[in-house]
Amino acid sequence: MLQNLRVIPLGGVRENGKNMYAVEVEDEIYILDCGLMYPENELLGIDVVIPDFTYVKENIDKVVGIFLTHGHADAIGALPYFLVENQVPVFGSEMTIALAKIAVSSEKKLRRFDDFHIIDEKTAIDFKNATVSFFKTTHSIPGSLGIDLKTSAGHVVYTGDFKFDQVATPEYQTDFGRLADIGRDHVLMLLSDSSNAESPYETSSERDISSYILETFKYHEGRIIVASVASNIVRIQQILNAAAQIGRRVVLTGRDLEKIVKTALKLNYLTLPDPNLLATTKELRELPPEKTVVLETGKMGEPIKSLSKMATNRHRLLHIKEGDLVFITTTPSHAMETNVAKMRDLVYRAGGTVKAISDDMHSSGHANKSNLQLMLNLLHPDYLMPIQGEYRLLDAHANIAEETGMPADHIFITKMGDVVKYNKGGFHLGAAVNAGDTMIDGSGVGDIGNIVLRDRRLLADDGIFIAVVTIDRRKKKIVAKPKLTSRGFVYVKANRNLMAESSDIVVKAIENNLANKEFDWNDLKQDVREDLSKYLFEQTKRHPVILPVIMEVNQNRHR
Template structure:
C-alpha cells in the first residue's frame, strides 16, 4: 500500500523569515525549522511574529521532532513558544543546538527543557515510516545542514538557507558528493531557498568579502564602528581578522554577542587572532580613536537602533563624533531599508561617515539564480516548492527552474496553510491548515490581533481624543462641565473653537440620551463617540480614537437610601 505523503506550509512563503514546514508520512510528522520574523513598520509595537502553532497543538502526538538547518532566528526563533508545552525533540548540528539552547533558556518557562539531539551529515535516523538524513551546506553561520526525508515514493529535500562558495572555510563547506548521492537515490520534492532568486549571478565569496573588510579598516584613519547581526558568525570572524590586521582593539557591545561569541569559540568555530584583541568597554578611553573598533551587534534591527542612540549622543558606552566611520556589514532586508536610511542621516548629522557593504559588494548568504539552478541539476527533483521569500522571489525561482527543463506544472508556488498530498503520482492541493500569524508582544503570545493593531495604527496616525463627563442619572442632568483632552491629535490652546464645539456636542448627545431614551450605558457612549467622530473628521479630516469617559454621582447614596429600614420619624419633644 502506498504511503500517505503530505507537504505542509506553516510559514516562510510570500514573506521574509518565519520558516516552518512539515512533512507527513503516514502517521509521522517531521517539522523542518521553527523560525520567527521581525515585524515590518505596520506591526506597531510587535516584537516578533511566529507561525500559527495550532497545527502543533492538534498533532503533537504525531510529531517525531523538529529538524533545524541552522542557528539563525528565522530557523530557531519559534522554538521557545511550543517545545516544552508539547515535549517535542529537537535535532540540529552542535552549534545550532547550542544556539537553540540559548534561545530556549532565555525563556524562564523553558529553562529545564533538555530534549536536544546533536546530528551531522553522517547521521541517519530511522523512523517507522521514513529515514531522515542530512548534508552540509554553506551559509554565513557554521554547521548549516540540509535535510532529506526518505519515503517509498522518493526523498523530500529541504535545503534551508544555502549558497555555493568554492572558497568556503572549514565548517562552512558544502558536501557536493552527498548532494549528488541524494539526487541519484531519487528526489520526489525539493523545498528550496528563494531569498536571493532575483540575483542572476553568484555573489561575492567569503574571501572577497573578508578582503574588502580588511581594506576598509586599513584605509580609515579614525575610529571604526561596525554594525553586524550577532548570529552572522562568518561576518564577525572577518571583522575580528580585519581588526587584528589593522592593529585595532575590539570592543564588543550589543545583545546576545557575548553568549554567541563564547559558544562559537568553545566549539572552535570562531577564532580570536590575538588573546588581547578584545578589550573591556571600560577601557575605551585608554586608547587613541584610530586604534579602536567597536563591534555593535544584536538581532535584526537592534544594531541600527544602537547606532541611532550613538548618533543622538544617548548610548551608554560610545557616541559618534567627527571622523568616525560607521561600517554596516549586514545586507538589510527591504523592510529595513527605511531604517537604514534614517540611521545614516542621524550619523552624518553627528559628524560620522557611513559605509554599507551592500552598496559596494553583493554579500549574501543565500543562493543566486545560477546557484538555485545548480541545486536543481544536482538533485533532479520531480517537484519543486520555492520557499523562503516574498512572492516575486518565489516566481523568480520558478522561472529559473523552468530554464533547467522542469515542467511548470511541477513547480508549486504555495501559500501559508497549503497542504499538498502526493497521490496517483502527483501532488494535489487538499484541505488547508490554520496559518494566521502569531504576534509576540512582550510576554503576550497571540493576544494581539487585527483589531488591536488597527487601533495602534490609528493612534500612531491620528492620536486620541478623550471627553470626560460626570452625570447624575436620577436627576437626568450633567453635573460638571465636560473636560476634553487630546494626545497626538491637536494642540488644545490653538484649537479653542474645536474644543468648545466638541464640549457642546458631548453635552447635547448626553442630554438627548438622558431625556428621551431608556438609559443604556453602551448606547450613551456610542452616541457621544459617533457625534464627536463625525464632527472631528469634518473639521480636521482625521479620525482620532475617541474615548468617552462618563462617570456617575450619587449611585452609592441611592443604594444606601433604598436599603434603609422604613419607620416612624423621631418626634421632637416640647420643652
C-alpha cells in the same frame, strides 16, 4: 504503498523569516525549523512574530521532533514559545543546538528541558515512516545543514538557508557529492530558499569579502565602528582576523553578541588570532582611535538603530566623532533602506564617514539565480516549493525553475496553511489548515490582534479624544459639564471653538439617550462616539480614537 504524504508551510512563505514547515508522512509529523520574524514598522509595539502553532498542537501526538537547519533566529527563534507547551525532541548540529539552548534558557519553564539531540551530516535517523538524514550547506553560520526525508515514495528535501561558494573554508563547505547522491534516488519535492532569487549577480566569495574587509581596515587611520548581525559568525571571524593583522583591538557590544561569540569560541567555530585581541568596554576610552575596532551587532535592524544613537549622542557606550568610519558589513533588507539612508546622514553630520560592503560587492548568505538552478540540477526534483521570501521572490524562483525545464504546474507558490498533498504519483493542493501570525508584545503571546493593531495605528496617526461626563440617570440629567481632552490630536488651547462645539455634541447625544425609556449604556457610548467622530472629521479630516467615559453619581458607577 504510501497513503499519506503532505507538506504544509506554517510560516516562511510570502514573508522574510518565520520558517516552519510540517511534513506529514502517514501518522507522523516532522517539523522543519521553528523560527521567528522581526516585525516591520507597521506592527507598532510588536517585538517578534512567530508562527501559529494551532495545527501542530492539535496533532502533537503525531510530532516525532523538530529538525533545525541552522542557528539563526529565522530558524530557531520560536522554539521557546513552542516548547513551553509542546515538549518534543529537537535535532540540530552542535552549533545550532548550542544557540537553541541559549534561546530556550530565557524561558523559565524550560530550564529543565533537555531533549536536544546533536546530529551532523553523517547522521541518519530511522523513524517508522521515514528516514531523516542531513547534508552540509554553506551559509553565514557554521553547522548549517539541509534536511532529507526519505519516504517509500521518494525524498522530500529542505535546503534551509544556503548558497554555493567554491572557495569556502572546510567548516562552511557544501557537500556536493551528497546532494548528487540524493538527486539520483528520486526527489519528490524540494523546499528551496528564495531569499536572493531576484539577484542575477554572482555572489562574492567569502575569501574576496575577507580581503575587502582587510583593505578597508588597512587604509583607515581613525576608529572603525563595524555593524553586523550577531549570528553572522563568518563575518565576525573575518573582522577579528582583519583587526589582528593590523594590530587593532576589538570591543564587543551587546549581550547577544557576547553569548554567541563565547559559544562559538567554546566550540572552536570562532578562533582568536591573538589572545589579547578582545578589549572590554571599560578599555574603550583608553584605546587610541587607530588601535580600535568596535563591533556593534544585534538582531536584523538593531545595528542600524544603534549607529543612529551613536551619531546623535544617545548610545550608552560611544558617540561618533570626527575621523570615525562606520563600516556596514551586513546587507540590510529592503524594508530597512530608509532607516539606513537616515543613519548615513546622521553619521556624516556627526563628522564620521560610512562605507558598506553592499556598495561594492554582492554579499549574501543566500543563493542567487545560478545557485538555485544548480541546486535544481543536482537534485532533479519532481516538484518545487519555493520558500522563505516575499511573493515576488517566490515567483522569481518559480521562473528560474521553469528555465531549467520544470513544468509550471509542478511548482507550488504557497501561502501559510496550504496543504500540498501527494496522491496518485503527484502533488496536489488540498484543503488548508489553520495558520497565520502570532504576535509577541512583551510577555504577551498572541494577545495582540488586528483590532489592537488598528487602534495603535489610529493612535499613532490621529491621536486620542477623551470625553468625561457625569450623569444622574434617575433624574435624567447631566450633573457636570463634559470635560474634554486630547493627546496627539489637536492643541486644545488653540482650538477652543472645536472643543466647545464638541462639548455641545456630547451633551446632545447624552440627553437624547437619557430621554429614551429603554436606556442602554452601550448605545449611549456608541452615539457619543459616532456623533463626535462625524463632527471631528468634518472639521479636521482626522479620525482620532474617541473614548467616552460616563460616570453615574447616585449609583457610584463608572462606565
